[in-house]
Amino acid sequence: MDSTKRDIKSMTLEELAAFLRELGQPAFRAKQVYAWLHSRLVTSFDQMTDLPKSLRAVLEERCLLPVVQVEKKLCSQLDETVKYLFRLPDGECVEAVLMEYRHGTSLCISTQVGCRMGCAFCASTLGGLVRSLAPSELLEEVYAAQRDSGKRVDSLVLMGIGEPLDNYDNVVRFLRLLSSPEGLNLSLRHVSLSTCGLVDQIDRLAQEKMGLTLSISLHATDDATRSEIMPVNRRWPMEELLAACKRYFAVTGRRVSFEYALIAGVNDSPQQARQLARLLDGFGCHVNLIPVNKVKERPINRRSSREAIAAFAATLQKLGVNATVRRELGADINAACGQLRREHREEGAWDHA
Ligand code: SAH
Secondary structure, three states, rough: OOOOOOOOOHHOOHHHHHHHOOOOOOOOHHHHHHHHHHHOOOOOHOOOOOOOOOHHHHHHHHEEEOEEEEEEEEEEOOOOOOOEEOOOOOEEEEEEEEEOOOOOOEEEEEEEEEEEOOOOOOOOOOOOEEEEEOOOHHHEEEHHHHHHOOOOOOOOOOOOOOOOHHHHHHHHHHHHHHHHOOOOOHHHHHHHEEEOOOOOHHHHHHOOOOOEEEEEOOOOHHHHHHHHHHHHHHHHOOHHHHHHHHHHHHHHHOOEEEEEEEEEOOOOOOHHHHHHHHHHOOOEEEEEEEOOOOOOOOOOOOOHHHOOOOHHHHHHHHHEEEEEEEEOHHHOOOOOOHHHHHHHOOOOOOOOO
């Protein structure tokens, strides 16, 4: 981004008010501009038709108005799921998925271009981390999905490409903007943030008191296995992670949920199901069992059999752990997380910048 220009879409209402004051504008302008940006979701200053032309010209000269474009769109034939490949202002691409549930429309967004966490089953981490997304770009994923679909996003999951807690400040600012009454006013109770387990950042997040649901990618029941498939475990082993989850619940009153991708021969035995139930005893939490998506370039990629998944779920339930097997929406367009971006890059349709 052009660093001499201010990113107007990442500013809070208060910051925008201060900026417009510096430009000699009357006080009412801030709410007006903020509403164009965050409620009416415009993509250019020209669309702000009730601002004087001279002010629009100054904003154009002094500010960036980041917009994401739909680079590619896959629509499921089986259900209403839509997978987007969004192009950011510098030409990098990220993925988002729009899903229809009985209780409304849900959007899954990316928080970084690539990822540096190195999980052994995940496609997003293959080329490492390119960069983190700005608050304005995170907002634009939501806005672009709404503009394109004509739907209102009712709930949001931060579960696309990237590790949200490795882009902490931008993600927190984004969530505050997204939930502002003058913006989309999305309740943070309808937001889930998924993390591989950065314990120090989980503690920080608890202190923000934002009321969002924390979802932990657990995927193993002992440190040896987890460290093998998730390098982050070498820094923050399971005992410390689970202790942080307890603290998160104590501080926020929000239950933590767990993701567990079932990988044949790695983490899907009956004994591991029992061990998981023991570990989560007393959490009162929810476990989402995910049949692992095969990523051909990753070493650990064998999906558990249907029978093993059902047996794993049944064992957890019998031991009092609330577990569900994730319904696979958009199965026909299911390039697993991070794969659409990679395919697109391999096709050479990449260098827009
Ligand atoms: N970095 C965050 C959020 C992005 S990953 C995290 O780790 O939680 C979103 C979820 O998809 C995580 O639970 C992740 O472990 C899981 N995931 C990644 N690759 C997968 C694959 N090939 N099959 C199934 N789940 C996968």
